Every structure is written in structure tokens, then in C-alpha cells.
Amino acid sequence: MTFVAKPRARHPLLPLNELNLTRRDYEGAVSTLCAGCGHDSVSAAIVQACAELSLPPHRFAKLSGIGCSSKTPSYFLDKSHGFNSVHGRMPSVATGANLANRALYCIGVSGDGDSASIGLGQFAHIVRRRINMLYIVDNNGTYGLTKGQFSATNDRGSTSKRGVPNLYEPIDLASMALQIGASFVGRSFSGDKRQLAPLIKAGLMHPGMAFLDVISPCVAFNNHNGSTKSFQYVREHSGKLMEADYIPQSAEINADYEPGSAEDLLMPDGSTLRLRKVDANYDVHDRIGALAHVQRCQDEGEVLTGLLYVDPDAADCHDILETVETPLNALTEEDLCPGSRELARLNDSFR
Amino acid sequence: MKPTNIFDPNYFHKVVDCQWACPAHTPVPEYIRLIAQGRYTEAYMLNWDSNVFPGILGRTCDRPCEPACRRVRTEEKPVAICRLKRVAADHKGDISAYLPRVPSRKNGKRIALLGAGPASLAVARDLLPLGYEVHLFEKDPAGGGMMRSQIPAFRLPADVLEEEVDLILNMGVECHFNQEITSMKEMLAMDFDAYFVGTGAPRGRDLNLPGRQEVDQHISIGIDWLSSVAFGHTNSIAGDVIVMGGGNTAMDCCRTSKRLGANSVTVVVRSAFEVMKASDWEKEDAMSEGIPIVNNRPPKEFVHENGKLKGVIFGCVKPVKGEDGRLRYEPSGEPDVFLKADRILMAIGQENHCPWIERDVGIQFDKWDCPILDETTLQSTHPKVFFGGDSAFGPENIIWASAHAHQAAISIHLFCQGQDLKADRPPEGVNLLSTKMGIHEWSYDSEHDPAVRYLVPHADKKQALGNIKIEVELGFDRRLGAKEAQRCLNCDVQTVFTDRLCIECDACVDICPMDCISFTDNGEEDELRQRLTAPALTTEQDLYVSGPLATGRVMVKDEDVCLHCGLCAERCPTNAWDMQRSVVHLPQLGSYAG
Numbered sequence: 001m002t003f004v005a006k007p008r009a010r011h012p013l014l015p016l017n018e019l020n021l022t023r024r025d026y027e028g029a030v031s032t033l034c035a036g037c038g039h040d041s042v043s044a045a046i047v048q049a050c051a052e053l054s055l056p057p058h059r060f061a062k063l064s065g066i067g068c069s070s071k072t073p074s075y076f077l078d079k080s081h082g083f084n085s086v087h088g089r090m091p092s093v094a095t096g097a098n099l100a101n102r103a104l105y106c107i108g109v110s111g112d113g114d115s116a117s118i119g120l121g122q123f124a125h126i127v128r129r130r131i132n133m134l135y136i137v138d139n140n141g142t143y144g145l146t147k148g149q150f151s152a153t154n155d156r157g158s159t160s161k162r163g164v165p166n167l168y169e170p171i172d173l174a175s176m177a178l179q180i181g182a183s184f185v186g187r188s189f190s191g192d193k194r195q196l197a198p199l200i201k202a203g204l205m206h207p208g209m210a211f212l213d214v215i216s217p218c219v220a221f222n223n224h225n226g227s228t229k230s231f232q233y234v235r236e237h238s239g240k241l242m243e244a245d246y247i248p249q250s251a252e253i254n255a256d257y258e259p260g261s262a263e264d265l266l267m268p269d270g271s272t273l274r275l276r277k278v279d280a281n282y283d284v285h286d287r288i289g290a291l292a293h294v295q296r297c298q299d300e301g302e303v304l305t306g307l308l309y310v311d312p313d314a315a316d317c318h319d320i321l322e323t324v325e326t327p328l329n330a331l332t333e334e335d336l337c338p339g340s341r342e343l344a345r346l347n348d349s350f351r
Numbered sequence: 352m353k354p355t356n357i358f359d360p361n362y363f364h365k366v367v368d369c370q371w372a373c374p375a376h377t378p379v380p381e382y383i384r385l386i387a388q389g390r391y392t393e394a395y396m397l398n399w400d401s402n403v404f405p406g407i408l409g410r411t412c413d414r415p416c417e418p419a420c421r422r423v424r425t426e427e428k429p430v431a432i433c434r435l436k437r438v439a440a441d442h443k444g445d446i447s448a449y450l451p452r453v454p455s456r457k458n459g460k461r462i463a464l465l466g467a468g469p470a471s472l473a474v475a476r477d478l479l480p481l482g483y484e485v486h487l488f489e490k491d492p493a494g495g496g497m498m499r500s501q502i503p504a505f506r507l508p509a510d511v512l513e514e515e516v517d518l519i520l521n522m523g524v525e526c527h528f529n530q531e532i533t534s535m536k537e538m539l540a541m542d543f544d545a546y547f548v549g550t551g552a553p554r555g556r557d558l559n560l561p562g563r564q565e566v567d568q569h570i571s572i573g574i575d576w577l578s579s580v581a582f583g584h585t586n587s588i589a590g591d592v593i594v595m596g597g598g599n600t601a602m603d604c605c606r607t608s609k610r611l612g613a614n615s616v617t618v619v620v621r622s623a624f625e626v627m628k629a630s631d632w633e634k635e636d637a638m639s640e641g642i643p644i645v646n647n648r649p650p651k652e653f654v655h656e657n658g659k660l661k662g663v664i665f666g667c668v669k670p671v672k673g674e675d676g677r678l679r680y681e682p683s684g685e686p687d688v689f690l691k692a693d694r695i696l697m698a699i700g701q702e703n704h705c706p707w708i709e710r711d712v713g714i715q716f717d718k719w720d721c722p723i724l725d726e727t728t729l730q731s732t733h734p735k736v737f738f739g740g741d742s743a744f745g746p747e748n749i750i751w752a753s754a755h756a757h758q759a760a761i762s763i764h765l766f767c768q769g770q771d772l773k774a775d776r777p778p779e780g781v782n783l784l785s786t787k788m789g790i791h792e793w794s795y796d797s798e799h800d801p802a803v804r805y806l807v808p809h810a811d812k813k814q815a816l817g818n819i820k821i822e823v824e825l826g827f828d829r830r831l832g833a834k835e836a837q838r839c840l841n842c843d844v845q846t847v848f849t850d851r852l853c854i855e856c857d858a859c860v861d862i863c864p865m866d867c868i869s870f871t872d873n874g875e876e877d878e879l880r881q882r883l884t885a886p887a888l889t890t891e892q893d894l895y896v897s898g899p900l901a902t903g904r905v906m907v908k909d910e911d912v913c914l915h916c917g918l919c920a921e922r923c924p925t926n927a928w929d930m931q932r933s934v935v936h937l938p939q940l941g942s943y944a945g
């Protein structure tokens with residue numbers, strides 16, 4: 001942990017975004033995580049993505065549970081709203097926040113312990129309800145905060161720091177998300193911001209449940225030989241499916257790619273998501289195909305990264321519940337209590 | 352790009368912008384740290400070792416270090432390096448224990464130093480501890496050269512000058528004052544083992560315009576007038592004074608005139624304000640004393656009535672930027688202007704001038720009347736004769752005089768020992784010492800201080816203008832000095848990268864407040880500079896490039912705006928980054944630092 005505050009000084013050429021803010025205006029407190037922790041890189045990618053999107057920092061809600069990963073919302077967007085909840089319960093709080101104020105950008109950051117162990121039930125239900133948010137799991141295959149026990153995403157046969165193998169099958173959160181209703185599913189690596197930052201941008205702008213499984217090595221407890229979530233292992237075994245470019249509405253779109261190798265997706269806000277595919281035959285809209293591909297790669301020991309699946313037109317929870325456009329927290333007493341005559345009319349309709 | 356060789360003594364030396372820019376390569380951040388620790392005596396000696404006149408320079412140096420200071424690039428205002436030097440000088444304790452011992456038994460070699468300016472004095476200081484017998488010849492009654500004869504007391508008090516001059520003379524210099532040298536032949540006949548010519552650039556330029564001869568009585572050459580003030584021959588000036596010229600001599604002339612009773616003082620410069628040779632702070636000081644500076648007015652004619660000066664007619668020009676970016680001057684179309692004057696001080700430059708060196712003694716001169724010298728050894732075409740200071744390449748300043756002196760002293764020593772002046776010259780070197788003391792503890796104060804440059808207090812203006820001996824700048828006291836010292840970025844504490852330790856976790860990239868660090872594919876420098884975390888557009892600043900890493904990429908660090916805050920090293924899990932103090936070893940004789 002660093003005691004010294006990060007200087008306010010910045011590079012003289014640091015660009016200003018549309019809000020006249022620099023990337024530095026999207027940072028948070030100096031991280032107290034171990035030096036080199038992958039989670040800090042994920043935070044840096046979030047900072048970069050939000051700055052590049054020119055989103056107003058005070059319109060964010062940051063939600064998390066418990067764990068090193070769940071501490072990270074303190075380290076980005078320090079001018080936003082945040083709720084650090086209890087272990088595994090981030091989804092409940094996120095659901096509440098999003099239902100109460102649909103106008104906020106919701107970012108949930110959780111860990112593999114937080115989401116795949118204690119919080120697995122909560123994870124399943126928030127995905128199923130398609131809350132409009134970006135749900136990031138900093139996946140290090142371990143309980144970092146409690147000093148390195150195997151987590152539920154740890155691969156069978158992968159060893160602990162002292163060489164003891166893990167005996168159980170891993171849970172793959174990306175596969176689960178595909179199965180139960182997420183309309184945007186991706187996987188990335190903390191050590192590859194070039195891939196990660198555009199995925200975060202796209203996930204933030206996606207109207208619905210966007211889930212990102214980010215392999216994020218724990219340098220303290222799970223970065224040894226024998227780990228399948230170490231920097232070295234991931235770099236040696238990662239298979240890139242595609243890279244995403246997020247192109248805002250205002251920018252010019254030029255087409256300089258081989259036919260079939262890229263696909264432009266129009267997002268509801270008018271922006272474009274350009275997918276540069278490694279395998280031209282992969283269909284990012286085929287949920288079942290994606291599921292099969294992810295599973296196959298996993299069996300072959302390959303860490304598949306990129307955008308796995310997207311359905312930009314899927315309904316989110318507010319669509320399903322047919323809530324009003326106005327955020328619920330902005331409704332007045334008059335809106336909420338239409339009066340006894342209205343109540344009588346409603347009661348009559350049930351008779 | 353090839354991996355950077357950090358053991359090349361120049362590599363990290365260049366990162367210490369101030370030290371690199373200083374002609375004598377004074378280890379600036381090291382002495383500033385000593386000041387921050389209240390160790391004024393040590394800070395003073397570190398300066399004395401490399402620039403010889405810290406008290407004098409702390410007031411008068413031309414400060415090439417300050418525009419080079421990294422703070423200029425990270426914010427705007429440099430660290431007040433020069434004034435901190437003065438803090439060390441003003442607050443030092445007894446230095447006697449630190450001074451080099453001069454052996455009583457001499458080494459048998461006799462050296463003649465011609466002229467007692469800073470150049471000769473510094474050569475004396477370097478040679479004496481090695482047992483040389485040093486003879487100093489000077490036409491004036493005391494040592495110091497132009498530091499005594501030109502720089503006015505309101506910028507450099509006499510006691511400060513004398514303390515540092517006497518320190519050297521008392522090391523055992525054989526002084527021959529009041530002896531004007533009129534013949535180099537005669538000097539050579541005295542058969543010294545080597546000669547150092549430090550007679551300066553003593554001739555002030557004149558302007559031959561209509562009326563010049565007639566008004567001769569009312570015109571003085573600036574440097575001659577200043578020296579007659581310094582030696583007490585002149586102590587007043589009357590009427591309306593025009594100072595012609597835009598350099599530091601002009602600034603000293605106008606400020607001195609103001610103090611000696613002039614009715615009005617005006618500085619008139621032929622060129623634009625921005626390109627005036629005078630340092631910014633000297634211009635500021637003159638203007639704040641109420642002296643107008645009139646620019647873009649080339650003189651045309653001295654107006655007189657029967658030899659009594661009435662004033663000067665000036666033309667009017669306007670500066671135009673040429674395609675090469677340099678200013679040219681065109682007539683502005685305004686009518687000529689007449690300025691009333693009773694006295695004129697001509698401060699339009701100095702020249703080298705050694706009429707006493709016969710042109711047949713083997714010392715060759717170029718067409719500007721400067722001696723032909725080897726730039727490294729400062730040896731002239733006569734093997735026994737060396738030059739330094741203003742006499743070598745034309746008028747410079749005190750810090751250049753010290754820098755030349757160190758090189759000349761090495762050459763003289765090698766020459767007297769029968770060694771080769773180039774092949775046997777001692778090499779430069781660099782030492783790197785880790786500053787790591789604990790996981791998050793460094794032996795330097797790494798935290799970045801965002802404070803802006805502190806202002807130095809000045810003497811009461813009314814009093815200062817009434818007495819030429821009252822020093823204008825009062826200097827920082829200990830408290831302000833300590834605060835200003837805190838602004839130093841410690842550029843000599845280097846970010847040292849060990850490629851085989853790096854796991855490419857990006858922690859350093861993420862924490863770096865200045866976006867200095869990139870991990871990327873290698874490439875040619877020009878192209879690489881464009882695609883770093885932040886584009887590296889200051890091409891004078893180096894890129895630090897590692898060997899290939901596990902992914903095949905390289906680490907590239909742009910040295911340009913690094914704050915030396917050490918956060919990269921704090922956040923690195925493997926110590927691939929370490930903060931190491933670089934100590935540049937520059938050869939110098941008689942160095943107390945060993």
C-alpha cells in the first residue's frame with residue numbers, strides 16, 4: 001500500500017474530453033491493494049473508459065460487495081455515488097439503486113469469491129432480471145482479501161501457492177451469464193487494457209445487463225507456477241476472439257477492414273460498436289453457439305477473450321416491468337398518490 | 352530502438368536538467384537536499400567544489416540551470432536554484448575543516464596566471480592543493496576581475512566578494528597586483544612551466560555616429576564607467592542619462608546612475624524587448640526601480656551645441672518575424688524621435704582585446720581576435736599557454752569562467768606531468784545507489800510538492816535607491832529557503848528499470864501521474880515517440896528503452912516530465928523499478944569530494 005497521495009500534477013498534453021475533464025478527473029483515492037494487483041489495472045481501464053466517453057462522474061453509481069476487488073470502487077470516480085455492501089450482496093443493492101434511479105450509470109465490481117461463492121444466488125438473479133448495469137468480476141481464482149483460499153472459479157488441478165491442487169470443478173461465470181439472460185457478455189484480462197477499455201465502454205453504453213469476466217491476477221496469492229490465473233499463464237493461453245472498438249456517435253466511421261473480419265453494431269444511443277474478429281465465422285449474436293464455443297475452449301485449456309455475445313435490442317428490467325421513463329426517485333407524491341378516486345377506480349376494476 | 356545504456360555517464364546526467372545545463376555541472380539537487388536538511392555548510396562546500404564562488408554566484412549567476420529546470424516543463428516556474436545557492440552561502444558555518452590542504456613542499460612546477468578574474472582564481476584553487484607554485488599578475492590593486500570592477504555593490508556586496516576571493520588567495524597564491532602586463536614575450540621569458548591567460552574581454556564597444564567625436568566628453572563606455580564607480584573614482588552622475596544597449600551591462604549602468612543622482616535615466620535599445628540580452632530578472636529589477644526601457648529605437652545621431660550634448664536622435668523600427676523564426680527590423684513609418692540627454696553610457700557589448708600579446712610568439716588568433724584553442728583542453732597554439740574565461744571565446748559569465756578553469760587546470764597538470772592532454776584526461780563516470788530503505792521508504796523526500804515558486808524579499812526601495820551599497824535582494828531566510836528547497840524534484844534520483852524482473856502487470860503505468868511509462872512494441876524513435884501512453888514530443892529529452900520483455904514488448908519511459916516521485920517503484924511488485932541516486936563523476940583537480 002502506498003501512503004503518498006498521487007500528485008495532482010499531470011502531463012501537459014493530457015487531452016480534455018467533451019466535458020473539459022481529463023482522465024485524471026475520473027480517478028479515485030490511491031489504491032491500498034498490493035502493488036501489482038490486477039484489480040488496479042481494471043480500475044485504470046474504467047477510468048480511461050469513462051473519461052473517453054465524456055460521461056459526467058457524478059452520474060455514476062458504484063456498487064460492490066466484499067473483497068479486494070470490491071474495495072476498488074474507492075479507487076476510481078471519486079466524484080460519484082457508491083455503496084460498498086456486504087459479501088455477495090452487491091446485486092441486491094444494485095437492483096435497488098437501478099430501480100430507484102434508472103438515469104444513473106450503474107457499475108458493479110465484484111470478485112470471484114463475492115459472485116461465484118457466497119453471492120452465486122444473487123449473481124444468478126440479477127442477471128436473470130437483466131438489470132441495466134455493467135457487472136464486472138475481477139476474477140483472480142482466489143479469495144485475495146482473506147489471504148488466498150481457492151475460490152469457486154479456480155480451475156481443477158490448479159495449485160495453491162504451496163503446491164496443493166484444487167479438487168473441484170470451476171464455475172464459469174461468463175457461461176452462466178450467457179445461459180440465464182445477460183444481453184452482453186465478454187471476457188478480458190487486466191493486463192490487456194487495449195482490449196479491456198473498449199469492452200468497458202461498450203458495456204457501459206449497452207442498455208441492459210452487461211457482464212464482464214476480467215481475469216485479474218492476484219500477485220500476492222495466485223501468481224505462481226501452477227496457477228491458471230497468473231499473468232504468465234493467461235498470456236500464454238489466451239485466445240483472442242475479437243477486439244471491440246467503441247465509436248461514439250460524434251466520430252466519423254471509416255471502414256478499413258477485410259470483409260467478414262469486422263462487424264459494426266449500431267447501439268441504441270447512435271454510437272457504433274465495431275468488432276474486429278479473429279475468427280470470421282464466429283457469430284456474436286448466436287447465444288447457444290457462443291456457449292458451446294466458450295465451453296469447448298475451456299476444455300482445451302484456452303482462455304477465450306473478447307466480446308462473446310451481444311443482443312443490443314434485448315429488454316432490460318425496466319422494459320420488462322414497464323416502469324415509467326422518469327426515474328422513480330424523481331416522482332412526486334402527486335405522481336405516486338393519484339388520490340382516493342383513482343384508488344376506488346382501481347379497486348373497481350378487480351371486482 | 353536499442354536498449355538504453357544507463358552506465359553511460361551522460362545518460363542520467365542529462366536527466367538532471369539543471370546540472371547538465373550548468374557549465375560547471377554543479378550537482379544541484381544534491382545541494383538543495385542538503386539545504387532542506389539544514390546542512391548549509393555541506394551544501395556550500397559541494398558548490399564551492401564545483402563552481403568555486405557560491406556566495407557570488409548565488410547572487411549574480413546567469414543561471415542557465417533555471418530555464419532548464421524540469422519544473423518549467425511540469426508547471427511553469429523553475430526552482431529558485433540560484434537563490435538557494437545563496438541560502439547555503441548566507442547560512443553556512445565554519446568551512447575551514449572542509450578546505451583542501453595545500454602542501455608546504457611544492458612540486459617544483461611554477462604556473463603564471465594572467466589577470467585575477469574568476470577564471471584565474473579558479474585555476475589557482477584547483478592547482479594549489481597539488482603543490483604547484485602559482486603566480487598571479489593583475490593590473491588592478493585587488494583580485495576578482497569584473498566581479499569587482501563591474502558588478503555593482505547593490506547586487507554583490509564587497510564582503511561577499513572579498514570572502515571568496517581571499518579564500519583562494521590565502522591558499523598560497525603569489526600575488527603581483529598593480530602590474531599591468533604589456534608584453535607576452537616578457538612573460539614567456541620568465542620561463543614559467545605553464546601560463547594561463549585570464550585577462551577577460553576588457554574592451555567596451557563604441558558607436559561611430561555623427562556627432563560622436565564632438566560630444567566625447569559626455570559619453571562613457573559603460574564598463575569603463577562602472578569600473579571607475581567600483582574603484583571609487585566616480586561617485587555621481589548629473590542630468591538626464593541615456594543608457595544605450597540591452598544587455599546586463601546596460602542594466603547595471605542604468606541602476607547605478609539612478610543611485611548616483613541622475614535626474615532621469617532611460618534605457619534605449621535598438622531591438623525588441625523579448626530579444627534583449629539582459630536576463631529577465633535584471634530587466635524586471637530595473638523597471639521596478641522606475642527606469643523606462645524604450646525598444647526598437649536604433650540611434651542615428653548625437654545632437655550637440657558647440658560640443659555640449661543635447662540629446663540623441665533615434666529611428667523607429669518594428670520587428671518582423673522572418674521565415675527562420677528570427678526577428679528582422681523594418682522601418683515602422685513613425686518619424687524619428689529626439690531624446691534629451693546630458694550624459695550617455697554606451698553599453699552595447701564587449702570584445703576580446705589583447706594588444707599585449709605579440710603576434711609572433713606562437714599564439715595564433717582568429718579573425719575576431721580570439722585565440723585559436725582546443726575546445727577540450729583550452730590549450731592555445733603555444734603549448735605552454737592556456738586560455739579560459741572571457742579571454743577564451745569572448746564575453747560569457749562567471750560560471751563559464753569556473754567551468755573553463757577546471758578544464759584548463761586539468762590540462763596544465765597533465766602538461767606539467769608530461770602526459771597527453773587528451774588521451775590521459777581522466778574519464779567521467781556514474782554511480783547508482785538505491786534509495787530504498789523500506790517498502791515505502793526512500794532516503795529522499797519523494798513526495799511531490801505542488802507549491803509555486805516563492806518570492807524573494809527585497810530591501811526597501813527608497814533606501815536602496817539612495818545608497819549604492821545597499822543590496823537589493825535580501826535572499827531567502829532559512830524558513831523560505833527550506834520551503835523553496837522542497838520544490839526540487841530530485842531529478843538525480845533516477846527511475847532505474849531491470850527488465851528481467853518485470854512481470855508486465857501495468858501497475859507502474861497506472862500509477863504514474865505524468866504518463867511517462869509505456870509497454871509497447873519496439874520501433875524507430877520518431878515513430879515510437881508518437882504512440883506512447885502520452886506522446887513524447889520533447890525530442891531533446893531521451894526515451895529510456897528496456898531490453899525485450901516476456902511478451903516481446905519493451906518498456907519505454909519518456910524522461911521529459913517525470914516527477915521522480917517514486918510511485919512507479921512503490922507500486923511495482925517485483926522491484927523492477929528502483930529509485931537510485933545517480934552521482935556523476937566529472938574529473939576535477941583538487942576536489943575536496945575526492
Ligand SMILES: Cc1cc2nc3c(=O)[nH]c(=O)nc-3n(C[C@H](O)[C@H](O)[C@H](O)COP(=O)(O)OP(=O)(O)OC[C@H]3O[C@@H](n4cnc5c(N)ncnc54)[C@H](O)[C@@H]3O)c2cc1C
Pocket residue numbers: 411412413465466467468469470471488489490491495496497498501502530531532533549550551552553574577599600603707739740741742746747748749750752
Ligand atoms: C557590467 C557587467 C556585469 C556583469 N554581471 C555579471 C553577472 O551578474 N553575472 C555573471 O556571471 N557575469 C557577469 N558579468 C560577466 C563576468 O563579469 C565575466 O564574464 C567574468 O568576470 C569573466 O571572468 P574572467 O576571469 O575571464 O575575466 P575578468 O573577470 O574580466 O578578469 C580579467 C582580469 O584581468 C585583468 N587584466 C586584463 N588585462 C590585463 C593586463 N594586460 N595586465 C594585467 N591584468 C590584466 C583585469 O584587470 C581583470 O582583473 C558582467 C560583466 C559586466 C561587464
Ligand SMILES: Cc1ncc(C[n+]2csc(CCOP(=O)(O)OP(=O)(O)O)c2C)c(N)n1
Pocket residue numbers: 066067068069070087110111112113114115118138140142143144145146151
Ligand atoms: C459474510 C462474509 N463471509 C466471509 C467473509 C470473509 N471474506 C472476506 S473477503 C472474502 C473473499 C473475497 O474473495 P473475492 O470476492 O474473490 O475477492 P478478492 O479479494 O479475491 O478480490 C471472504 C470470504 C466476509 N467478509 N463476509
Ligand code: SF4
Pocket residue numbers: 032033034036037038039068069140144145217218219220221
Ligand atoms: S491480495 Fe491479491 S487480490 Fe488482494 S490486493 Fe493483493 S494482489 Fe490484489
Ligand code: SF4
Pocket residue numbers: 846862863864865866867868912913914915916917918919920
Ligand atoms: S517517478 Fe515514476 S511514477 Fe513518478 S513521474 Fe516518474 S515515472 Fe512516473
Ligand code: SF4
Pocket residue numbers: 036852853854855856857858859860919922923924925926927928
Ligand atoms: S509495476 Fe513493475 S512488474 Fe509491473 S509492469 Fe511496472 S515494472 Fe513491470
Ligand SMILES: [Mg+2]
Pocket residue numbers: 067069111112113138139140141142143144151
Ligand atoms: Mg478473488
